[in-house]
Amino acid sequence: MLGRLDEAGILRSVGRSTPVRPDTARQLAEHLMPAGPGHAWEDVRFTASWGSRTAPDVVLVEPDLVAEVVVDAAQERGAWRHPIRVARLRPDVTTADVPPFGAGATPSAG
Structure with missing residues (x-):
């Protein structure tokens, strides 16, 4: 799951990723x-x-890692409709550098 902070600082879900490559998983x-x-x-x-009734094992993490993602622009209720592909992690960028969700920019990971 990918999230992004909104203008009030609340973490909102913006989509799901495809399975990540092994090198990205290590990072x-x-x-x-x-x-x-x-x-x-x-x-x-x-x-x-989407549409599944099966609950996966979930480990919540601190929402402070930024990633560049590749997305189909289609959105539904403020989230990307299709799976997101993680292009690369951006440890050089902070979540404060990412415009808030709802601030006129498209959703992005944060």
Whole structure:
């Protein structure tokens, strides 16, 4: 799941990624930190895919890693309708550098 902060600083879901390549998965493992109590999605129930009734194992992480993504521009209720492909991680960019969701820019990972 990819999220982005809105103008009020609330983490909103903006889409799901395709499976990441092994090299990207290793980079994610190096940069992601488990979330502490009070994560915005703490009580959210996730499904394995759109329309699925199966709940996957979920590990919430701190929402502080930015990634460049490749998306189909189609959106539904403020999220990308089709799976997102992670192009590369951007540890050089902070979530403060990403315009807030709803600020006129298209959704992006944050």
